Amino acid sequence: xxxxxxxxxxxxxxxxxxxxxxxxxxxxxxxxxxxxxxxxxxxxxxxxxxxxxxxxxxxxxxxxxxxxxxxxxxxxxxxxxxxxxxxxxxxxxxxxxxxxxxxxxxxxxxxxxxxxxxxxxxxxxxxxxxxxxxxxxxxxxxxxxxxxxxxxxxxxxxxxxxxxxxxxxxxxxxxxxxxxxxxxxxxxxxxxxxxxxxxxxxxxxxxxxxxxxxxxxxxxxxxxxxxxxxxxxxxxxxxxxxxxxx
Amino acid sequence: xxxxxxxxxxxxxxxxxxxxxxxxxxxxxxxxxxxxxxxxxxxxxxxxxxxxxxxxxxxxxxxxxxxxxxxxxxxxxxxxxxxxxxxxxxxxxxxxxxxxxxxxxxxxxxxxxxxxxxxxxxxxxxxxxxxxxxxxxxxxxxxxxxxxxxxxxxxxxxxxxxxxxxxxxxxxxxxxxxxxxxxxxxxxxxxxxxxxxxxxxxxxxxxxxxxxxxxxxxxxxxxxxxxxxxxxxxxxxxxxxxxxxxxxxxxxxxxxxxxxxxxxxxxxxxxxxxxxxxxxxxxxxxxxxxxxxxxxxxxxxxxxxxxxxxxxxxxxxxxxxxxxxxxxxxxxxxxxxxxxxxxxxxxxxxxxxxxxxxxxxxxxxxxx
Numbered sequence: 001x002x003x004x005x006x007x008x009x010x011x012x013x014x015x016x017x018x019x020x021x022x023x024x025x026x027x028x029x030x031x032x033x034x035x036x037x038x039x040x041x042x043x044x045x046x047x048x049x050x051x052x053x054x055x056x057x058x059x060x061x062x063x064x065x066x067x068x069x070x071x072x073x074x075x076x077x078x079x080x081x082x083x084x085x086x087x088x089x090x091x092x093x094x095x096x097x098x099x100x101x102x103x104x105x106x107x108x109x110x111x112x113x114x115x116x117x118x119x120x121x122x123x124x125x126x127x128x129x130x131x132x133x134x135x136x137x138x139x140x141x142x143x144x145x146x147x148x149x150x151x152x153x154x155x156x157x158x159x160x161x162x163x164x165x166x167x168x169x170x171x172x173x174x175x176x177x178x179x180x181x182x183x184x185x186x187x188x189x190x191x192x193x194x195x196x197x198x199x200x201x202x203x204x205x206x207x208x209x210x211x212x213x214x215x216x217x218x219x220x221x222x223x224x225x226x227x228x229x230x231x232x233x234x235x236x237x238x239x240x241x242x243x244x245x246x
Numbered sequence: 247x248x249x250x251x252x253x254x255x256x257x258x259x260x261x262x263x264x265x266x267x268x269x270x271x272x273x274x275x276x277x278x279x280x281x282x283x284x285x286x287x288x289x290x291x292x293x294x295x296x297x298x299x300x301x302x303x304x305x306x307x308x309x310x311x312x313x314x315x316x317x318x319x320x321x322x323x324x325x326x327x328x329x330x331x332x333x334x335x336x337x338x339x340x341x342x343x344x345x346x347x348x349x350x351x352x353x354x355x356x357x358x359x360x361x362x363x364x365x366x367x368x369x370x371x372x373x374x375x376x377x378x379x380x381x382x383x384x385x386x387x388x389x390x391x392x393x394x395x396x397x398x399x400x401x402x403x404x405x406x407x408x409x410x411x412x413x414x415x416x417x418x419x420x421x422x423x424x425x426x427x428x429x430x431x432x433x434x435x436x437x438x439x440x441x442x443x444x445x446x447x448x449x450x451x452x453x454x455x456x457x458x459x460x461x462x463x464x465x466x467x468x469x470x471x472x473x474x475x476x477x478x479x480x481x482x483x484x485x486x487x488x489x490x491x492x493x494x495x496x497x498x499x500x501x502x503x504x505x506x507x508x509x510x511x512x513x514x515x516x517x518x519x520x521x522x523x524x525x526x527x528x529x530x531x532x533x534x535x536x537x538x539x540x541x542x543x544x545x546x547x548x549x550x551x552x553x554x555x556x557x558x559x560x561x562x563x564x565x566x567x568x569x570x571x572x573x574x575x576x577x578x579x580x581x582x583x584x585x586x587x588x589x590x591x592x593x594x595x596x597x598x599x600x601x602x603x604x605x606x607x608x609x610x611x612x613x614x
């Protein structure tokens with residue numbers, strides 16, 4: 001598996017405070033990589049560095065083969081991002097949202113049209129194409145948000161706690177979308193609070209106090225810690241944390 | 247470029263789908279013009295005035311009783327000396343004073359001409375103009391009557407003096423004031439709210455992660471607001487021309503150029519506010535408190551700046567609307583050309599560039 005994300009002692013300091021300390025890991029193509037940690041553990045900081053939003057203090061990292069210090073614009077072309085707020089425009093219709101996000105990635109007008117139709121079909125939202133997003137149920141918004149995050153066929157998609165506030169059934173359906181994307185070769189980098197979701201990942205890293213405390217497949221992690229579930233593994237690691245959640 | 251157009255299109259959709267706000271944006275200038283228009287034409291009754299009569303002859307007594315009989319005036323007291331007048335004006339007890347000099351009766355009898363003194367409190371210029379006009383009317387009528395009785399022309403001249411605001415700044419000045427106020431509010435508030443909204447929605451993160459350039463975000467946000475402001479401007483100009491009889495005397499092109507300059511300055515302020523505000527409410531409050539009050543108070547259209555304490559006068563130089571107000575007055579009301587306003591234009595340009603550069607830089611820093 002060729003790595004699409006590599007980091008080597010990636011560190012971010014804010015004054016005396018080390019938000020992310022010497023992170024070293026690789027994520028392979030098409031992999032679903034779970035990025036876990038309590039609030040304030042440094043997940044967001046790490047993700048922001050990988051997305052080119054924040055310059056690292058030291059260490060190395062490449063995303064989609066591009067350097068996080070010098071090639072952030074190239075990185076931005078090749079990644080997608082979905083935030084925990086689902087980030088759609090409420091006062092635009094479903095189709096307009098898709099067209100807008102495709103448009104800002106510089107896709108051509110025919111490509112946008114094809115892609116819009118294809119997405120509407122996949123999401124079974126054809127009848128809702130002209131519905132304002134605010135009228136959609138939460139679960140649909142979530143699926144739509146994920147679809148627009150990968151509308152430009154990026155190599156990697158970053159999902160920042162994408163399943164907050166939705167019920168377990170909808171969450172399961174959402175993971176079907178993630179698997180479908182992964183099958184097409186899209187690498188999925190996902191942060192989450194839900195430990196049942198951690199089980200769905202190919203590999204999981206758990207951050208505690210700015211460092212990666214554990215990194216392996218869910219099965220091996222459970223074995224190593226002699227735990228029945230990821231919940232127990234996470235609890236074992238996180239209870240020793242010194243930092244307070246922010 | 248196509249990316250930019252996509253974004254601008256989206257911004258227009260936001261604006262036109264929000265009917266309530268749109269209604270408010272266009273309702274605001276209309277309401278202001280109507281309100282101020284009524285305030286201007288409204289007649290004023292029972293104004294408290296003082297009369298000082300040093301002449302004490304038959305003519306002055308008759309004229310005073312005329313004034314007293316009018317429903318416009320309410321003679322508070324007949325003061326013995328002029329010394330008490332100033333105190334009465336300062337306390338706001340009287341709005342106008344009428345003084346007949348000791349030589350009044352003699353002059354009128356011997357030369358057929360006499361001068362009476364009229365002093366009005368012009369800190370409210372509209373009221374001062376109105377009541378002095380009422381008085382002149384009474385005096386003119388009285389002149390005609392006197393002439394008929396005497397069989398020769400008789401002329402009493404009211405010599406009017408405006409206290410506190412001798413140039414009567416403010417009378418037709420509300421239109422430039424409303425223009426400054428409305429444009430400033432609309433631009434600042436709309437821009438700051440539009441950007442903060444993206445932050446609240448979380449869409450800003452997505453935009454920042456996308457290859458879309460931050461400066462494009464700013465341009466797209468400004469585009470619809472610029473259009474709305476120019477439309478607003480046209481509405482105000484047409485209304486004041488049709489209903490208030492205030493056409494643009496100078497060059498329309500110059501007025502619109504200066505207005506766009508002012509609009510861009512206001513948009514930049516909105517941008518700056520949005521970078522620091524975290525919620526739409528905060529942005530709204532910031533625009534209202536930070537912009538509405540200084541614009542109302544320090545622009546010079548409600549209160550003459552010349553009469554303010556020095557510290558406020560200096561502070562008012564920092565308020566962009568003050569300069570715009572001067573430009574509009576000169577171009578629209580006095581019909582002056584670019585030679586009369588280039589200094590103010592230069593100041594506005596400087597402010598605009600400075601604010602835009604700061605906000606652009608801050609916007610980028612936030613991405614780090």
